[in-house]
Amino acid sequence: MFDKILIANRGEIACRVERTCRRLGIRTVAVYSEPDSQAMHVKACDEAWPIGPAAARESYLNQARIIEVARESGAQAIHPGYGFLSENAEFARACRDAGIVFIGPPPEAIEAMGSKSAAKAIMAEAGVPLVPGYHGEDQSLQHLAAVAEEIGYPVLIKASAGGGGKGMRRVDRPEDLAEALKGAQREAAAAFGDARVLIEKYLLQPRHVEVQVFADSHGQVVHLFERDCSVQRRHQKVIEEAPAPGLDEVRRRHFGETAVAAARAIGYVGAGTVEFIMDGRGDFYFMEMNTRLQVEHPVTEMITGQDLVAWQLQVAAGQSLPCEQSRLSFNGHAFEARIYAEDADREFLPATGAIRHLRTPEESPHVRIDTGVQEGDEISVHYDPMIAKLVVWDQDRETALNRLQTALSEFIVVGTTTNVNFLARLAAHPDFRAARIDTGFIETHRGALLPAPREISPALLAAATLHELLRVDRENLERARTSADPHSPWHGTSGWQLNGDSHRTLHFLDTAQDLDLKVIAHYRDDGFVIEWAGHRHRARGHLHADGRLRMQLDGVHLDAWVLRDGQRLTVAMSAETRELMLHDPLAAGMDDEVKEGSLVAPMPGMVVAVNVKVGDHVSEGDALMVLEAMKMEYVVSAFNDGVVETVYFNEGDQVSEGSPLLAIRPGDAA
Incomplete structure (x- = not known):
């Protein structure tokens, strides 16, 4: 068995491998990119070595650097985890050439299965049943369209060199094949360095x-x-x-x-x-x-x-x-x-x-x-x-x-x-x-x-309200305990008001429905009466330091988790979780709005394709730009007919979530 191995990965799989190695008495070497310097796998392993900046191609995919670290650290073997270099025959061969054990199959087996087309040929010879399709070298649209017609729609386009859903498209109609093929090939080239695809019959309800x-x-x-x-x-x-x-x-x-x-x-x-x-x-x-x-x-x-x-x-x-x-x-x-x-x-x-x-x-x-x-x-x-x-x-x-x-x-x-x-x-x-x-x-x-957001349940809103009331009570009691005047009325927790009912008003924003909720909590000797929008409930409870709330709502005992991050409350009860914002209704509506007619980034990522330029006429549904982040592509499409007024980013640019990408002036497409 090995004395020391290097784990050429990050995240949960690196931690998973480290746990087994620790149980077996094997020392572990972590590698990490710049943003991962304080990551869990770095802290868990016996040693941790830097391998480059954030981009995976300059760190976790940097074969030479990882092998260099293995040599310098004295690691006898490299465990690649999954993803990154785990199915890279070139890396497995480089490990073998360096006298380091690659904890995985031989490079020849990786190569045999790395190409889906070659793999299917091997499996056919071994008598393993295959889905009808085409796995050959002719990648022309004309040939693949003919294959699709022969095996019948729907068909599935798949990257020949990879997996994980990258470079995969379902096509239901002949007229959609060209665009789907273009997207699959582009995604396959970006993910695996190989734009080749195969095409198969898409089985219904498999x-x-x-x-x-x-x-x-x-x-x-x-x-x-x-x-x-x-x-x-x-x-x-x-x-x-x-x-x-x-x-x-x-x-x-x-x-x-x-x-x-x-x-x-x-x-x-x-x-x-x-x-x-x-x-x-x-x-x-x-x-x-x-x-x-x-x-x-x-x-x-x-x-x-x-x-x-x-x-x-x-x-x-x-x-x-x-x-x-x-x-x-x-x-x-x-x-x-x-x-x-x-x-x-x-x-x-x-x-x-x-x-x-x-x-x-x-x-x-x-x-x-x-x-x-x-x-x-x-x-x-x-x-x-x-x-x-x-x-x-x-x-x-x-x-x-x-x-x-x-x-x-x-x-x-x-x-x-x-x-x-x-x-x-x-x-x-x-x-x-x-x-x-x-x-x-x-x-x-x-x-x-994926249902439309529904009205928040009374129990969840009561839990959020009760959490805030108990939190404020606890803070006031702590201030009273440490105060020079512990009997000051400013430390009171009863909601007392002069000439009026003892109560407190809270304003929540239900982020799922973008809905303001005004809650009035009346203080009572045995708890609270909570009212909003015609609802009225009696509530009492105990707040634990870890965020767990033990509550009684109209006599029913319930458990909830309420975690506070600034003004944001995350409330979880049973299988329902909801986010609420404590807010000042007078300040609502002050945020700047995105310019009308613009298309914004739905996620942070990189622009991998820009399909239009200023002055182009576009139709509703046209693919305008393609973003890539976290192993997926997102196509930004026109939401109406119009003319492109502005293109804010070029291919290769990084964008933040919410950034305007293009501006379209409404009008008829040419």
């Missing part, structure tokens, strides 16, 4: 089922059963589970044997995932093989009791697999929910911001939190916006799903927008609970999963 495989250098290959990763947005996974629901033992065995055959076909060594797409009849087809550890590997660990990172280290050290296939089994059911800094109500756009407060469920044999961030960390545009992976396990799917819902209700992030509310709605959806899932689940149930 499920995404993948199998965890492992192989050693002694010829042994096993599978650790399957995961269902069907629930996705932008072709990226949202919630994963293991085992896949609804599979009988015959089909489960067939999945596993097919995945093992795929791994054997390329002489695989290490951890890998063979991904399949399954139709409604249960027939499945090879999609791709990821030659690395997957983000969702914890659900496999939870049901099998195996540490897959430990397996990786053993195999990379030349040892045999710790288990034969006959000794592998699974128990119970596990879910993983990916907590992202993103705005689900705005097409899942990535979000940025400093994490002011972070509260997570308590970890146990049933609940696991994998994260690489902590309070005070900044979610920036430079890297993936994942905050954490919430993983739960129990004896059956229903009970595990109940645990997931409870854990989501206890997961609170203040300082950036997250998808926690969305995940809670997804986990509670009847069709998800019944395992009626496919890759179009989110779009199919969009109305229920």
Whole structure:
């Protein structure tokens, strides 16, 4: 086994690898970019070395610098995590040439699976079933259009050299193919340095089922059963589970044997995932093989009791697999929910911001939190916006799903927008609970999963009000305790007023509805009477220092979390979280407005394409500009017909959220 390894990654996967290494007595070396100097993985490892500025291509993708650090630090091996250099055959070969072990498959296996087209040819020869499509070298629009017509719409364009949803487009009509192909090729070139694509038949209502495989250098290959990763947005996974629901033992065995055959076909060594797409009849087809550890590997660990990172280290050290296939089994059911800094109500756009407060469920044999961030960390545009992976396990799917819902209700992030509310709605959806899932689940149930903002619940508003009243009371009592005149009326907490009812008025802004809420709290001997907009409730409670509020609302005992960041209150109760602003209504409406007719950046990022110039006539829906941030592209489209008056940014420019991008003068398109 190794004495010291370098972890060539960041975030939760770097922390995850460090934990296993610490348990095994292996020393770890972290690498970090300039903005990551105080990151969790840097503090966790035994050593930490700087490798460059924020841009990944100058730091985490800087192969020469990472190998240099490995040599200078005395690391015997490099664990690439996932993303960045984890599936880079050139890097794996450079490690081998430098006499450093690459903890992953040999470069030849990475190359074999790195091209989706080449991978499908290998799989076809090995007898692995394939989706009808074209994986050849002719990349002309004319040829690909002919292929699409032959296999029938809808079709799916996919980057030949990558994964993770990059360079992927669904096309439903022939007239949309050219624009989709252009976007997929541009995104593929930017993400993987290779603009080639393949085209396949798009299966309607399919499920995404993948199998965890492992192989050693002694010829042994096993599978650790399957995961269902069907629930996705932008072709990226949202919630994963293991085992896949609804599979009988015959089909489960067939999945596993097919995945093992795929791994054997390329002489695989290490951890890998063979991904399949399954139709409604249960027939499945090879999609791709990821030659690395997957983000969702914890659900496999939870049901099998195996540490897959430990397996990786053993195999990379030349040892045999710790288990034969006959000794592998699974128990119970596990879910993983990916907590992202993103705005689900705005097409899942990535979000940025400093994490002011972070509260997570308590970890146990049933609940696991994998994260690489902590309070005070900044979610920036430079890297993936994942905050954490919430993983739960129990004896059956229903009970595990109940645990997931409870854990989501206890997961609170203040300082950036997250998808926690969305995940809670997804986990509670009847069709998800019944395992009626496919890759179009989110779009199919969009109305229920992404509902229009509704009126705030009385309990949430009462919790926010009670929190403020108790907070002020506590501060006044503390001032009285330390004051030279502790009996001064200025330290009073009873809301006393001369010749009037003892009360306090609070003004909240419900940010979800942009609605002012005026709340009057009347002080009573046993608590408060809270009134707003015709509602009237009796409330009392106790505020804990960590933000937990134990309250009684009309005699009903409730728990809530209320976290304050300046004038912003984040209130969480059950599976609902809401942001409220304490504000002065007289100051409302003072902010500068964006110039009418302008198009603004919905997120911070880089301009990767400008399709128009000043004076151009445009039509509603025309693609004007393309932004890229946090591994995704966003197309800025015209919202009406008109003429371009101003283009504020050029290709390659960085923009901030809310920045005007273009100005369009309304009018008829030419």
